């Protein structure tokens with residue numbers, strides 16, 4: 001369960017602020033978040049994963065207050081809008097990185113299973129600039145899932161894909177969510193993507209998160 005309890009955040013310079021934003025996404029749910037450009041969607045995602053510190057309020061994951069924890073202590077996988085792959089690391093190192101950072105055991109087995117699931121075994125020795133857009137997405141997903149998080153945050157993960165790759169990626173995200181019992185928060189501008197994936201559809205409107213629809217996607 002992802003819970004935001006009265007989160008407030010002010011941008012440096014004070015020209016944008018979120019005031020008392022609250023939301024609750026139940027366990028094992030695929031939630032999508034929409035809203036006009038610049039309304040604060042990325043800001044909310046980064047507050048949940050710990051890359052931005054809120055001025056007030058709390059972030060709770062499965063009831064545990066993580067507001068003051070470092071990102072790697074939160075049990076969250078994150079795929080940012082630009083994917084943020086390390087330019088000089090090969091795919092193998094990208095995916096092993098979160099496992100190494102946390103000193104996890106069984107790293108080799110986890111990576112092997114993930115790369116098979118995502119169909120990227122043949123890419124393991126490549127650098128990011130030797131990958132297509134769709135391949136980069138898969139590598140970023142594998143890296144986000146390597147530390148076996150319960151929560152996955154996706155910031156417009158499919159926006160750069162062509163129609164065919166987009167369709168396959170939708171299916172992949174749905175399958176990953178179900179297989180790993182993930183609680184997902186996925187930011188998108190695409191109503192069709194939201195309708196295809198969102199068991200819970202949320203909109204950030206004038207600084208408030210409102211629920212647009214709930215039900216099976």
Ligand SMILES: Nc1ncnc2c1ncn2[C@@H]1O[C@H](COP(=O)(O)OP(=O)(O)OP(=O)(O)O)[C@@H](O)[C@H]1O
Pocket residue numbers: 011012013016035036037038039040041042043044
């Ligand atoms: N570091 C910063 N300094 C100043 N302003 C910022 C900073 N980060 C974000 N903002 C401002 O905060 C607001 C929300 O930005 P955010 O990236 O969260 O929006 P968004 O809803 O994700 O937008 P988009 O849909 O275009 O990706 C914007 O007005 C942005 O200019």
